[in-house]
Amino acid sequence: MKQPLEKTIYSAAIITPILIGGLLILILPAYYQFALGIILGGLMGAFIFRILTLDVYKLTSSSVSNVKKQALRNYFKRYGMYAITLTVGIVNPYTNFAATLIGLLLPKFITVTFVLLQKRN
Helix, strand or coil, rough: CCCCHHHHHHHHHHCCCHHHHHHHHCCHHHHHHHHHHHHHHHHHHHHHHHHHHHHHHHCCCCHHHHHHHHHHHHHHHHHHHHHHHHHHHCCCCCHHHHHHHHHHHHHHHHHHHHHHHHHHH
């Protein structure tokens, strides 16, 4: 049975930063801050992606009069989470800000890659 694209992307978005961070810690232990930043950003990016999909399902089933207000509230909620994650990446001495930013972008790269691979096949 073929898994839906959303679940495949979500699974890959969780597994990829953990694998990249784990391999970085094992291969280059001096770069643990970079690895922890990728893990933090990647997991938060996957969580935010999941919230986005749940928000889209909720918006498509709600009444037309509330859609704009709900969409705006959900938008600010997600970008607030991005801001908190980046703030933790800056303030926390055990994470790297650039790695946290790269980790947050991982689900977007994974989504584009999976969509392009599906169009190719």
